[in-house]
Amino acid sequence: MYQQAAWFTTIIFIAGIIGVFVYVLINSSQKEEYASVKHKGHTVQKFYFLGLIVVLGIATTITLQDLPFDRAKAQENQIEVDATAMQFAFELSQNEFKVGQPIVFNVTSKDVNHGFGIYDDNMQIVAQTQAMPEYTNPVYVTFKKPGTYKVLCLEYCGIAHHVMQATITVTE
Template sequence: MQDLAAGVSALLMGFVLFVYLWVVKNSGSTADAKAVNQASYRWRARTFWAALTLAPVLTAATLLPWPHDVSAQEGHVVQVHATAKQWFWELSTQQAKVGDTVVFHVRAADVNHGFALYDENQRLVAQIQAMPGVVNSVRHHFTKPGTYKILCLEYCGVAHHGMVADFTVAAAQ
């Protein structure tokens, strides 16, 4: 679905660019355009080409490193199946090692829950929605040892506040 959205966005951006260039090319031929100061046209053209040149660079700089891409150099991959139930987390394993990439496959057994992974400083490092009948996956590459907390971010009932699980990351040996 994301590939389709990216493709449609690229086509629409290309179409807008084509229309813009067509208007710029044909704008100098009308009587109204000749009356306008040519310096403003040069300034607009320079601004357009500068923006067109900088846009891919700025886009790439703000997207890298792409948070959803896990390269082969990230070490061992651990698969964790996490099931949210009122009001606890059921995890297939609760430990990994520094250098591991953990793929959390998250689902809910009853109602919607929010899967949130917090480090020891209570900073959110990964999150995803847990829904009945759907398995969502989120990856995180662990670079620091410690005990990480898994909390529910979606109010799921009376004991929502107690829906906590620990995930331990041991130092690499």
């Protein structure tokens, strides 16, 4: 719903910009002395810009209210999993969990930047972050259904990037 609102807002503003260009194009054939013309265009431009900022600010605020995933946060009794990316594999300190168990994946890299994306069995993304050398990004996950999840690299990291994956098993 919010993406549709953002799409329509974008179309309206693009139409406004096209309208300004068409207006300038139509009136460009009229010759007037530059110094004698009162420039109303500057005022219109200023109000258009301010209106654009206000509307896009409101649209951004509304569309970011309901993100399609749970807010990440630390929980008590969570399992800490070290997740290290390297060309061309993931090393997880643990890869078997139970449904409802809070987990924090501490994601880092041994060599270059990698992506760390966890996908369910329908290949829908569950969580993701960057894996960077000498830096640890925490990813908080609580699996809600059993199954086999895949960890895939989301950042092109070299010639065997496509084989870089790990498996996570979640049971009842």
